[in-house]
Amino acid sequence: MPRVTLGEGRTPLIASRRIARELGLASLAFKLESCNPSGSYKDRFIAAELDQLLARGVRACIATSSGNTGASLAAYAARYEVPCTIVVSDSTPTGKLVQMAAHGARLIQVRGFTTNGAITGRVMTLLRDYAAARPAALVVSAYRYCPGGMAGVESLGHELAPAAPAHVFVPAGSGGMFIAVSRGLQATPTRVHAVQPAGCSTFAASWQRGGDAILPVESHTRVSGLSVPFDIDASLALAELRSRSGSAWALAVPDAAIFAAQAMMMEMEGISTEPAGAAALAGLIQALQDGRLGKTEPAVCIVSGHGFKDPAAAEAIAARHPAVQAEADELESLLA
Numbered sequence: 589m590p591r592v593t594l595g596e597g598r599t600p601l602i603a604s605r606r607i608a609r610e611l612g613l614a615s616l617a618f619k620l621e622s623c624n625p626s627g628s629y630k631d632r633f634i635a636a637e638l639d640q641l642l643a644r645g646v647r648a649c650i651a652t653s654s655g656n657t658g659a660s661l662a663a664y665a666a667r668y669e670v671p672c673t674i675v676v677s678d679s680t681p682t683g684k685l686v687q688m689a690a691h692g693a694r695l696i697q698v699r700g701f702t703t704n705g706a707i708t709g710r711v712m713t714l715l716r717d718y719a720a721a722r723p724a725a726l727v728v729s730a731y732r733y734c735p736g737g738m739a740g741v742e743s744l745g746h747e748l749a750p751a752a753p754a755h756v757f758v759p760a761g762s763g764g765m766f767i768a769v770s771r772g773l774q775a776t777p778t779r780v781h782a783v784q785p786a787g788c789s790t791f792a793a794s795w796q797r798g799g800d801a802i803l804p805v806e807s808h809t810r811v812s813g814l815s816v817p818f819d820i821d822a823s824l825a826l827a828e829l830r831s832r833s834g835s836a837w838a839l840a841v842p843d844a845a846i847f848a849a850q851a852m853m854m855e856m857e858g859i860s861t862e863p864a865g866a867a868a869l870a871g872l873i874q875a876l877q878d879g880r881l882g883k884t885e886p887a888v889c890i891v892s893g894h895g896f897k898d899p900a901a902a903e904a905i906a907a908r909h910p911a912v913q914a915e916a917d918e919l920e921s922l923l924a
């Protein structure tokens with residue numbers, strides 16, 4: 589039992605009802621990482637990372653985040669009395685900003701961070717030097733920076749092992765969660781696939797080109813959490829893909845397909861997900877359309893973050909079902 593916990597992990601695995609039927613799939617399930625305490629899989633990372641940092645005597649943190657690492661860190665840091673500063677992007681959705689601020693974290697929004705490769709690189713170097721010169725830990729949800737915390741995410745793979753799916757689809761930004769799930773299922777025949785947005789495809793582009801270089805990209809994706817335009821864990825994710833000798837895929841899907849998958853999950857399954865959490869389903873649909881995925885092969889999609897994280901994205905779906913404005917005496921005829 590870890591010392592640091594808010595009850596993360598052991599999230600539900602829910603069988604699809606309508607989407608499986610619509611796609612003609614024999615077996616599709618959703619792993620609801622959105623049910624973690626702060627609403628994303630990052631709680632597995634933060635619980636493990638903070639556990640190790642506190643055991644080492646670290647008493648302050650500085651973190652970078654597209655939103656969910658920060659929301660999670662802010663919650664656990666409040667509980668364990670760890671002062672934290674979180675550097676976020678200017679495009680972080682309001683749901684995640686509100687979580688961080690409400691838990692009392694110090695927030696710094698840097699323009700271009702997580703969307704522009706050069707700015708992101710500069711910020712990372714500055715923060716690394718800052719943390720090295722002080723008794724403060726730099727928290728970044730990636731194997732390159734925090735391998736101990738990322739090992740905590742491997743529990744996600746372990747939890748899926750008893751269900752023995754043929755395929756697991758994982759949303760990917762830097763690729764850390766993909767590596768963790770793949771490692772967690774290493775001893776099983778399950779094939780683990782990474783899904784990046786085409787507008788910020790680092791290691792998926794390299795995998796498709798057949799090369800080893802991770803080229804920095806200018807991110808054009810509007811999917812919060814998946815905009816990681818340079819190599820944090822991308823090289824490691826590519827190595828993980830290559831180690832699977834062709835059984836693992838890296839898919840790059842357009843933003844429109846991700847937003848459409850989010851609407852399907854909201855409207856057809858009752859699953860509240862932020863856009864990033866729907867990328868796995870968008871990847872699965874692309875693999876089906878490519879003829880790579882067989883309809884009888886059981887598949888799981890990781891739903892990595894809750895719908896409340898990104899109210900603007902949820903509102904765009906809600907706008908398809910506008911409320912009718914009425915006076916009380918109009919109600920009877922409206923209901924008829």
Ligand SMILES: Cc1ncc(COP(=O)(O)O)c(C=O)c1O
Nearest residue numbers: 656761762763764765813892893
């Ligand atoms: C909801 C959500 N899904 C997926 C990811 C991508 O994780 P990774 O950067 O480890 O690939 C993130 C990262 O912030 C996220 O917040």
